[in-house]
Amino acid sequence: MTDGPVYHVVCRECPTESLRDSSNAAEDLATTHAADTDHSVAVGRIE
Numbered sequence: 001m002t003d004g005p006v007y008h009v010v011c012r013e014c015p016t017e018s019l020r021d022s023s024n025a026a027e028d029l030a031t032t033h034a035a036d037t038d039h040s041v042a043v044g045r046i047e
Contacts, residue, residue: 006046013039019046 007026009018016033020026023045030041 008044008046009033010042010044011037011039012042013037016041 004021005023007020007023009016009020009026009029011017011033014037016039018026018029020029023043026043030043033039034041
């Protein structure tokens with residue numbers, strides 16, 4: 001991880017959870033997981 005912001009990706013319907021070091025990487029994971037599973041996924045920035 002970098003010294004900058006970290007993005008927390010959490011599925012609201014299964015145990016999938018991950019930290020990413022860019023908003024693009026976080027959104028890519030969220031979009032892919034939601035498309036593959038039809039689950040609701042949240043992305044939040046951690047300072």
